[in-house]
Amino acid sequence: SYVLTQPPSVSVAPGKTARITCGGNNIGSKSVHWYQQKPGQAPVLVIYYDSDRPSGIPERFSGSNSGNTATLTISRVEAGDEADYYCQVWDSSSDHFYVFGTGTKVTVL
């Protein structure tokens, strides 16, 4: 089955830029979606179709996808951005259909 690999953790100072990667075989040929999950809360969609933002998500959140790596970028990081972030693809050829990345804990220093 398709595997998505994320770094376990990313640390960033307030006001700086955080970049969270999601690696997968030829992931650039798929559409990648990103979720933010704060402690004790349900996941929230922050990016879909590689780089589109749902309504209500700040412009500070952006995404890109090419080759074997997709990236979620959080600009001008705020304390409230501290959370776990998961990438996800839809793989119709897999019995899992929905594949999630391993997750990245973003810590704001």
Add this chain to the structure above:
Amino acid sequence: EVQLVESGGGLVQPGGSLRLSCAASGFTFSSYWMSWVRQAPGKGLEWVANIKQDGSEKYYVDSVKGRFTISRDNAKNSLYLQMNSLRAEDTAVYYCAREVIAVAPDSAWFDPWGQGTLVTVSS
């Protein structure tokens, strides 16, 4: 406001059964594929099962096939997950989620998610 509210979680012994429910509101429930996604304590997200709008197609992750059954009642705007022969490794928060399915390019994602219900399998 689009809302999903799960219920039915709890403590159950290994080999036992539990039925989860998800009440949907704020959207036309019968127009969407729906999924269950789970998260073991301290772990990542795992898709469990999904069901087509009219209930005619259902899919499961291998680890729950033959033990879990997903169903829906469009008249009641409700989604269900019947879980039998539960194992310790089924311990998780179970989320109900609405699928957003797109074409050109083909893809799908979840939006929104319910708040989750905790299932603990332990003796």
